[in-house]
Amino acid sequence: MKTRFAPSPTGHIHLGNVRSAIYPYLLAQQNNGTFILRIEDTDRTRFVEGATELIEETLKWLGLDWDEGPIIGGPNQPYFQSERKAFYQEWAKKLIASNRAYADPTPADTIDKYRKICHNEKKPFLYRDFRPEHPPEWQEGMPLRFKADPKVRSWHDEVMGDLSAGPEVQDDIILIKADGFPTYNFAHIVDDALMGVTDVVRGVEYLSSMPNYLALYEALNLEIPHFISLPHILGPTGTKKLSKRDSAKSVTEYREEGILAEAMLNYLACLGWNDGTEDEIYTKDQLIEKFSVDRIQTSGARFDETKLLWQNGQWIRKIVNEQGIDALYSQTLNFWPKSAAPYDDAYKKHVLAIIYDRLKTLGDLRQMTVYFFENPSIDLDMIIKNKFLKKFSEEELSDLLQVSAQRLEQSEWNADALQTTLNNLLIETNKKPAELFSLIRIALSYAPFSPALHLTLNVLGKNLSLARLHSTISAIEND
Numbered sequence: 001m002k003t004r005f006a007p008s009p010t011g012h013i014h015l016g017n018v019r020s021a022i023y024p025y026l027l028a029q030q031n032n033g034t035f036i037l038r039i040e041d042t043d044r045t046r047f048v049e050g051a052t053e054l055i056e057e058t059l060k061w062l063g064l065d066w067d068e069g070p071i072i073g074g075p076n077q078p079y080f081q082s083e084r085k086a087f088y089q090e091w092a093k094k095l096i097a098s099n100r101a102y103a104d105p106t107p108a109d110t111i112d113k114y115r116k117i118c119h120n121e122k123k124p125f126l127y128r129d130f131r132p133e134h135p136p137e138w139q140e141g142m143p144l145r146f147k148a149d150p151k152v153r154s155w156h157d158e159v160m161g162d163l164s165a166g167p168e169v170q171d172d173i174i175l176i177k178a179d180g181f182p183t184y185n186f187a188h189i190v191d192d193a194l195m196g197v198t199d200v201v202r203g204v205e206y207l208s209s210m211p212n213y214l215a216l217y218e219a220l221n222l223e224i225p226h227f228i229s230l231p232h233i234l235g236p237t238g239t240k241k242l243s244k245r246d247s248a249k250s251v252t253e254y255r256e257e258g259i260l261a262e263a264m265l266n267y268l269a270c271l272g273w274n275d276g277t278e279d280e281i282y283t284k285d286q287l288i289e290k291f292s293v294d295r296i297q298t299s300g301a302r303f304d305e306t307k308l309l310w311q312n313g314q315w316i317r318k319i320v321n322e323q324g325i326d327a328l329y330s331q332t333l334n335f336w337p338k339s340a341a342p343y344d345d346a347y348k349k350h351v352l353a354i355i356y357d358r359l360k361t362l363g364d365l366r367q368m369t370v371y372f373f374e375n376p377s378i379d380l381d382m383i384i385k386n387k388f389l390k391k392f393s394e395e396e397l398s399d400l401l402q403v404s405a406q407r408l409e410q411s412e413w414n415a416d417a418l419q420t421t422l423n424n425l426l427i428e429t430n431k432k433p434a435e436l437f438s439l440i441r442i443a444l445s446y447a448p449f450s451p452a453l454h455l456t457l458n459v460l461g462k463n464l465s466l467a468r469l470h471s472t473i474s475a476i477e478n479d
Contacts, residue, residue, distance in 0.1 A: 001033030002197045005059075005066070006188060008040045009051035012250030013058050015242065015303065016203060016233050019268045023230065024201040025064045026269070026291040036195055037069030040188065042081045042181040052080075058251055061261050063284055068195075076195040081187050088182040091190045091220065092144055092175055100219040101175060102131075103138035104145045128172045144176040146186075146216065153211040158228045158293045160204070165211040173212050189213060193222045201228040228293055231272055231300045238302040248303070258335055258362030262319070263312040272301035281314055309360045316359050325353045335362040339373040347459075354455040368449060372459065375468065376446035378475045383442050388434045397439060398476045400429060404440055405469040413462045419454040443472035 003024030007017055028035035037059065039052055056070060068074030078084060095101035111127070118125040128148050138144050150167030157163055175186040182190070192200060206213075207229055217224050232241045235248070242248045249257075254264060266282050275290040282290070319328045329349050340348060351372045358368065370376075383389055383397060392400070404425055411421040422437065429436055437453050444465060450456050457465050 001028060001031040001199060002036065002195065003028045003033065003199050003201060004036035004038055004192070004195065004197050005064075005201075006038040006040045006191075007055050008043060008046065009048060009055060010043070010046040011048045011051055012252055013051075013055055014248065014250050015268060015271075016230075018058065018062070018251050018264075019233065019271060020202055020230060021059060021064055022062075022265065022269050022287075023228070023273075023291070023293075023296075024199065026288055027199060027201070027293070028067070029288045030291060033198075034067045035064075036074070036076070036197065037066035037079065038191060038195070039070060039080045040184060042184070042187055044082075044179065044181065054252065058255075061255065062265050063261065064265075081191065082181070084187075084191065085180060085182075087194060088176060088187060088190055089140075092138075092182075092186075095146065095175070095219060096138060096144075098219065100147050100149075101138075101144055102135040102147055104132065104143045104172075104174075105136060106130075106132060124168070126168075126171050128170075131172055140180045141178060143174050143178050145172045146175050146212075146219070148172050148212070149215055149219070153214045155210060155214060155224070155227065157207070158226055159231075159296045159298060160207070160229050163207070163210070169208070170211045170215055185209065185212060186216070189216050189220070189222070192225060193220070197225055199226045199228060201230065204229045204231055228296070230296065231298060233271060234300040234302045236303065236305075238300070241300070242303050254308075256363075258359075258364065259308065259312050260315050260319075260331065260362070263308065263315040266315065267308045267311050271303065272297050280311065281318065313360045316362075317357055320353075320356050325349055325356070328352065328356060332362050332365060335365045337366045337370040337373055339370060343373060350459045354451040354459060358449065358451065368447070371445040371447050371450070375471075378472060379446050380472075380475055380479055382446055383439065383472075383476075386438055386442065388432075388438045389442075392435075394476050394479060398473055400431070400436060400439055401443060401469055401473045401476070403429065404436070405466055405473070408457070408469070409462075409466055413458065415454050415458045418457050422454055440469070444468050 005021040005024055007013065007021075025035050027033065037056075039055070041047055041052070052070070059066065066072065068076060069079045073079075092101060114127070114130045115125045127145070128150070131147070136142070148170045150170040152164060152166055153170070154162065154164040173185050174183050176182050191197075210227070214224070234240060235242045251264065255261075262283070265284060265287070269282065269287050269291070270280065273291070273296050275292075275295060316328060326349070329345070329352055332348075332352065336348060351369050352365075355365075355368060359365065384394075389397065407421055407425055407428070408418070411417055422440075426433060426436060441450050441453055441456070444450070444456060444460065460468075
């Protein structure tokens with residue numbers, strides 16, 4: 001088996017593109033086959049500098065290592081279509097020799113006139129109805145068109161089943177443009193044949209072009225590969241294809257927001273596929289083992305960012321539980337608040353160890369940990385308006401904080417001892433945990449969330465914790 005991922009370097013790589021890489025990768029892996037990366041860069045008007053490197057980096061990040069392609073090479077070099085013009089020229093000449101392709105010097109404005117004629121006559125525009133009778137000899141700089149042989153075309157798609165289309169959808173498509181570069185319609189067929197691709201995985205949007213592709217396979221006397229068409233990824237409403245209007249983000253944006261590679265791979269693989277179980281968390285090895293084309297759904301799959309965030313949180317905890325805090329810490333380098341820069345790795349690991357189970361993304365670290373690295377601004381409204389504390393007077397709040405500070409100052413400073421001290425404080429003050437602990441927690445962090453109080457105290461350290469409690473006491477008394 002040979003599969004391929006053949007993206008165009010036209011900008012950011014989006015979710016649908018990546019899913020079209022995941023499935024052929026999984027197929028190749030589970031069949032001991034070959035996964036090819038080929039860059040389809042023949043549309044020079046849409047080429048974006050740096051986009052190829054972004055594609056390569058994204059695949060590496062996800063762990064989708066290719067067996068042939070850019071950087072590593074292989075027996076079918078080159079792997080950039082812009083460098084394969086000689087192959088397309090050779091195969092184009094075969095079609096010309098068999099009278100299945102012709103040069104087309106027709107000006108664009110004339111073609112527009114043909115379209116208007118069809119529009120006025122209320123019939124579909126087919127260029128084959130206006131095919132030039134005596135085309136000139138083809139030479140580079142002149143478009144080359146395929147000479148269609150319209151008839152009923154039938155084929156099997158591994159996802160969509162048995163399909164067919166009539167002659168009305170087949171036309172004289174352009175094979176090579178005036179700029180000398182081939183169209184996708186021609187180039188991918190030539191390259192798949194030369195590279196020995198056996199299974200073609202791509203989106204359902206290409207199904208409408210299949211009759212023309214089949215005509216080309218026939219004219220070139222090529223073996224037809226297996227076709228695997230992937231339904232669209234739908235927007236949040238589930239009624240239309242996911243687009244930028246739905247605030248769809250690129251894979252790079254999700255990565256920069258702190259989505260783990262493991263979670264992104266897991267989520268996209270399961271977006272339109274399942275193994276028939278209720279399982280939702282899969283490692284790459286499990287996906288390789290369980291993936292099967294016959295479990296790809298035929299309808300569109302709705303993108304659900306909430307589900308992606310949930311899976312990312314599951315993966316954060318899975319990594320720590322199975323590999324330890326160091327394994328997660330190694331992925332957090334770019335996600336700490338700026339004020340964390342002077343602190344050493346050991347301290348930041350302590351912070352991460354008590355907060356990781358509350359993270360949805362690594363990006364949450366910036367807001368959820370800032371009070372571990374800098375003194376928070378005192379905001380007494382957070383105390384006075386807290387649903388558990390608003391019934392207390394300022395004098396009562398001050399007294400509670402003073403006795404808490406006194407007992408904590410007498411405590412040993414480790415997690416277990418601090419928990420015992422806090423429990424004893426509940427008895428001494430006759431207050432509920434939601435009341436006393438909320439007050440201490442806010443005075444320490446002035447954040448909407450913090451980890452377990454005894455762990456927060458332990459990481460902040462004795463001097464800093466007591467200093468913050470006394471600062472809030474002073475603020476209350478001077479309010």
